[in-house]
Amino acid sequence: MLIRILGAAAGGGFPQWNCGCPNCDGLRRGTIRARPRSQVTIALSGDADPWVLVNCGPEIRAQIEAFPALWPRAPRHSPIAAIVLTCGDLDHTLGLLSLRENHPLTVLATETVRHGFVEGNALYRTLERFPGQVTWRTLVAGLEVPLDHPDPAQATLFATPVPVPGKPPVHLEGRAPAREDQAVGLIVRDLQGRRLAAFPGAGGITPAMRAAMAGADALIFDGTFWSEDELARPGLMDRRAAEMAHLPIDGPAGSLALLADLAVARKLFVHINNTNPILREDGAERARVEAAGWTVAEDGMEIAL
Amino acid sequence: MLIRILGAAAGGGFPQWNCGCPNCDGLRRGTIRARPRSQVTIALSGDADPWVLVNCGPEIRAQIEAFPALWPRAPRHSPIAAIVLTCGDLDHTLGLLSLRENHPLTVLATETVRHGFVEGNALYRTLERFPGQVTWRTLVAGLEVPLDHPDPAQATLFATPVPVPGKPPVHLEGRAPAREDQAVGLIVRDLQGRRLAAFPGAGGITPAMRAAMAGADALIFDGTFWSEDELARPGLMDRRAAEMAHLPIDGPAGSLALLADLAVARKLFVHINNTNPILREDGAERARVEAAGWTVAEDGMEIAL
Numbered sequence: 001m002l003i004r005i006l007g008a009a010a011g012g013g014f015p016q017w018n019c020g021c022p023n024c025d026g027l028r029r030g031t032i033r034a035r036p037r038s039q040v041t042i043a044l045s046g047d048a049d050p051w052v053l054v055n056c057g058p059e060i061r062a063q064i065e066a067f068p069a070l071w072p073r074a075p076r077h078s079p080i081a082a083i084v085l086t087c088g089d090l091d092h093t094l095g096l097l098s099l100r101e102n103h104p105l106t107v108l109a110t111e112t113v114r115h116g117f118v119e120g121n122a123l124y125r126t127l128e129r130f131p132g133q134v135t136w137r138t139l140v141a142g143l144e145v146p147l148d149h150p151d152p153a154q155a156t157l158f159a160t161p162v163p164v165p166g167k168p169p170v171h172l173e174g175r176a177p178a179r180e181d182q183a184v185g186l187i188v189r190d191l192q193g194r195r196l197a198a199f200p201g202a203g204g205i206t207p208a209m210r211a212a213m214a215g216a217d218a219l220i221f222d223g224t225f226w227s228e229d230e231l232a233r234p235g236l237m238d239r240r241a242a243e244m245a246h247l248p249i250d251g252p253a254g255s256l257a258l259l260a261d262l263a264v265a266r267k268l269f270v271h272i273n274n275t276n277p278i279l280r281e282d283g284a285e286r287a288r289v290e291a292a293g294w295t296v297a298e299d300g301m302e303i304a305l
Numbered sequence: 306m307l308i309r310i311l312g313a314a315a316g317g318g319f320p321q322w323n324c325g326c327p328n329c330d331g332l333r334r335g336t337i338r339a340r341p342r343s344q345v346t347i348a349l350s351g352d353a354d355p356w357v358l359v360n361c362g363p364e365i366r367a368q369i370e371a372f373p374a375l376w377p378r379a380p381r382h383s384p385i386a387a388i389v390l391t392c393g394d395l396d397h398t399l400g401l402l403s404l405r406e407n408h409p410l411t412v413l414a415t416e417t418v419r420h421g422f423v424e425g426n427a428l429y430r431t432l433e434r435f436p437g438q439v440t441w442r443t444l445v446a447g448l449e450v451p452l453d454h455p456d457p458a459q460a461t462l463f464a465t466p467v468p469v470p471g472k473p474p475v476h477l478e479g480r481a482p483a484r485e486d487q488a489v490g491l492i493v494r495d496l497q498g499r500r501l502a503a504f505p506g507a508g509g510i511t512p513a514m515r516a517a518m519a520g521a522d523a524l525i526f527d528g529t530f531w532s533e534d535e536l537a538r539p540g541l542m543d544r545r546a547a548e549m550a551h552l553p554i555d556g557p558a559g560s561l562a563l564l565a566d567l568a569v570a571r572k573l574f575v576h577i578n579n580t581n582p583i584l585r586e587d588g589a590e591r592a593r594v595e596a597a598g599w600t601v602a603e604d605g606m607e608i609a610l
Contacts, residue, residue: 011406017369018408020377028376036370058403062367064322065341071333072325075541090431094402097395098363100475101316102542103323120427125476126395170405171430236380237407 001157001190001305002045003218006053006063008297009037010224010273011091013059021236024274033281037299038063039091040200040271042220043070043080044147046156046190050081052147054186054198060095066300078103081148084139084159085109087183087201088116088169091271100126108137108145110161110181116172141181147188159186162212165203167245183245187212194305196220197264200271203245205258216264217305223269223296226250226276226285236275246271249278249289256292270297306462306495306610307350308523311358311368313602314342315529315578316396318364326541329579338586342604343368344396345505345576347525348375348385349452351461351495355386357452359491359503365400371605383408386453389444389464390414392488392506393421393474396576405431413442413450415466415486421477446486452493464491467517470508472550488550492517499610501525502569505576508550510563521569522610528574528601531555531581531590541580551576554583554594561597575602 007013014037015024026032039057051070057063064070064080072078083105085093096117099105105127109117114136118124127134137145139161146155166183168176176182185199197216199209201224213219224246231237241248248254249269259267269289272278277285278296286296295301312318319342320329331337344362356375362368369375369385377383390398390412401422404410410432414422419441423429432439442450444466451460471488473481481487490504502521504514506529518524529551536542546553553559554574564572574594577583582590583601591601600606 013366015370016406017366017375017404018377018381018383018406020380020382024377028370028373038367058363059366061318061322061364062343065320065333068333070322072323072329075325075539076323077325078323090402090405090428094399094428097399099322100395101321101323116427120425122421122425122480123395123399123428123476125480126474129475169431170434171428175427175430234380 001188001194001196002048003196003303003305004043004067005270005297005299005301006041006043006067007038007057007059008270008272008299009039010271011039011089012274013037013039014272014274014279016274019274021234021275023279034279035298037272041095042198042200042270043067044157044188044196046148050079050148052157053080053083055086055092055200056083056095056099057091058094060098076103082106082108084147084186085113086186087166088113088172089201090169090171093117097123097126102129104133104135106135106137108139108147110139110184112179112181114138116169116176139184141184156191157188159188161186162209164199164201164209165206165245166201167203185209187216196305201245202247203242204247205255210262214263218266218268218303219262219264220268220270221255221259222246223249223272223276223278225273226278230273230275256289260292266295266303267293268295268297272296306493306499306501307353308501308608308610309348309372310575310602310604310606311346311348311372312343312362312364313575313577313604314344315576316344316394317579318342318344319577319579319584321579324579326539326580328584339584340603342577346400347503347505347575348372349462349493349501351453355384355453357462358385358388360391360397360505361388361400361404362396363399365403381408387411387413389452389491390418391491392471393418393477394506395474395476398422402428402431407434409438409440411440411442413444413452415444415489417484417486421474421481444489446489461496462493464493466491467514469504469506469514470511470550471506472508490514492521501610506550507552508547509552510560515567519568523571523573523608524567524569525573525575526560526564527551528554528577528581528583530578531583535578535580561594565597571600571608572598573600573602577601
């Protein structure tokens, strides 16, 4: 299995357009050791071609152009066979509207995520220009589905969705009831039996998540925030990590502690918010996560399992 | 007045994610003389600061980061005072949803364009997180409005909207009746009396448009297609330029002929589709438009009037 991180940042990217925090300001001015990151999209392939996207961030066009394996090979073509959505947040989904251009798409999502993106969204009609422009395939917790081809006999990648503690996307808060399938992680396996546990967003770690992750060859996990009060303390935003359904990395109940004993060879943090101190390559927090065996994902990173 | 072209391409950008036409393929492989372009957004300033965006394409985040004048100067800040929408097409508007992050925005649009973006668009609620997150100001044909400040006494840029032959955006086709204010051009003036005629999308040239453009210090005009059948001839898409409300450049009724006698010092084509032969820097079509006094806009180009 080939894994390519097309974008490793949380919503807003790094730097974020309206943010002059020490991280964003330092990155722009070149005064800190850090690299820019676009919003979270991951490409997977079981056998070099075709590719599957896990989520589809707003910067998908530039992300595709930065990775030749995703370039078209005919006047109208794309090696992207399917797109899997793990939740309905705009930083994970908005790029779908940039993949219009009269191209047939296959999108896999839970019923709640599909409904939240399609219903009451007039902009979505740009993906309804012709019958069958988008083929939706439904993700159901615990049921394995083929990813890169609807026929399991022809697929090279398969995924089992695992519910994660989450919340409805911001644009549906207060409008949609919380549902168990509003956010999922994926256990992806290839034909050689290699397994990737992809949990780019998670508000906590359930026993079922732990059981599903255990023994995976690689884990991609929510690295949005270092601490609960990362936004509130400097006065950037009056919301705690838990309210935004992101388990912080640090602390006794953080992901670093909770996943310390997990038997997984490679562990990567993605969906990293611009305020997160692990973005500083020479910082103490970066040293701590690396000492604990984690990699801080960045755009363009590739892993072969 | 300072004019900065943040993006010069039509919807899909150049190259376009699913397009392997000779232009896109040649650009990716470095076998043609051409430069990449992101989707159309233009920044204007009357006095260095603040800035006004004309339209807001899907790639707005990268476009802001590529232009230091648009960087924030405080932990939460943006020098972008307002965004003017000339139509409701997604390549001109989708970037608004990437300017969320709890930031107050001022958006100027006609009633039809505002309605088309806001109504029935669940995603728009991400811009309704707090009261007054977006302040809409209404553009009315023929009525001059201050751009960079609501108080005319404090503004340095003013715009008069001029209706252009257009059509509803793709996602509203067949749902919204055609209205005169569904697409406009802008006559922008600064305090020194310099004038920019900005018509990034136009399905034709009316006498009122000609009268408004005449004598401007610069003209930015729809350069989407070279010819009527540019998409249909190579079989890329079964639609003519006229059906897409874009006046082609070439031909006896094209913009090159119709605007040949217009008294404007600087003329730029923007919103250039990936199939347009004027993108080839050493091509015959590029030579023709340049010989006629036109510039083919590219990302990062700046003009001071």
